[in-house]
Amino acid sequence: MNGAGATWLGEAFGAAGKVQTVPAGELLFRLGDVPAALYLVLEGEARARRFSPDGAEILMQRSRAGELFAEAGLVAPRYSCEAFCPLITTILRIPLAEVRARIANDGEFALRFAQFQAVAMRRQCARYERLRLKRAADRVLHYLNCELTGPAGATLALDIPLAEWADDLGLEPETLYRTLAELEKKGLIQREPRGRRIRIAGAAAACGG
Amino acid sequence: MNGAGATWLGEAFGAAGKVQTVPAGELLFRLGDVPAALYLVLEGEARARRFSPDGAEILMQRSRAGELFAEAGLVAPRYSCEAFCPLITTILRIPLAEVRARIANDGEFALRFAQFQAVAMRRQCARYERLRLKRAADRVLHYLNCELTGPAGATLALDIPLAEWADDLGLEPETLYRTLAELEKKGLIQREPRGRRIRIAGAAAACGG
């Protein structure tokens, strides 16, 4: 859905944009680079990290397929950070000048781009609000409610390992696991043994943090 | 700075936009309303809340001066939420149709609007990353580093009560206070007794979470 939403961006820049397949760990750009392009993640995932003086990694932002990397792309990166791809990732690189020209001259494109940005904002706001919730259970419910567009009782297939999901929620894997077990005991969700699939009970939708 | 950044938006819609002064607590719109306008906060602050079935308030999003309320404005609100203003707030209401027409037909405007959205996104990303930090001290440092644009050693004047700030950081006021005391003891910051002013030591900039 994310990917589909941004497909048009890729198509719009078929010529100007440059698709790159980036092996895991490769650096896309560094802090201090003059922002010269928009990076749209097509497949895989890109991450921005920041290092403290002692070398410890202190924070990370993840950009999924369909998202611009990192942040909005039109502004200079805020961080003393490095960007890289820990997974095999496909990136569409669009020169900023191209984007600007297009926005200024193509009304239809400008509208769609604004919409694209708005959707991205909505997603980011959802993530923010999720982390504002202090209890693990609330975060999980919030996540489920956001990801699940269908009617209550629908099933959510988890294609990511538990640790990834926990990271999304700002939790440790163990905590997430225990929380899921707790929610199941309360009857708010049901999960398959190996944890690859979760069904949300109707009640859970209302609780949704 | 936020306000200044969005001034152009207000000016651009001098005629079409409608400035409203909203008394504290008044509802701007409700969930389910068809999104028909952009709400730009000019002064004060607007908040979006969401209620659980039992009536408890479970989360809140705050929009400051210069920000669109809530989220990006071009998409339908995601939430079962109500929006209201607990403070005296000035709002600029711009019909969506106007905005869309302007984006489509005025290249210059479209560019500035895209930039505006990008800046908003950057701000939201910063808030998100701040909450990803688990330790209180890291959040405080991150906040200081983001708010402080000047060189290290600059002074940050706090015009908000401690409780507000704590809320921004996803902390309780007591925790924030103790954390500040701790940071001062470590020499990373210096604060005036009444807590209305904070000076950041050079070292703190590097730690900045």
Added chain:
DNA sequence: CGTCGCATTGATATCGCTCAAATCCGGTGG
């Protein structure tokens, strides 16, 4: 069959939250 990665489970440590109270400060009215 062995190993590896990940899920699961248990025990403990730690941090921030909660409740409670004292203090400080600005403002207000006498």
Added chain:
DNA sequence: CCACCGGATTTGAGCGATATCAATGCGACG
């Protein structure tokens, strides 16, 4: 000018939730 009041800050003590550390189970894969 001074006493009082109300709100915010400051400080204290204890609790609870989550992180952390450690170990085991389980399935996939070579």
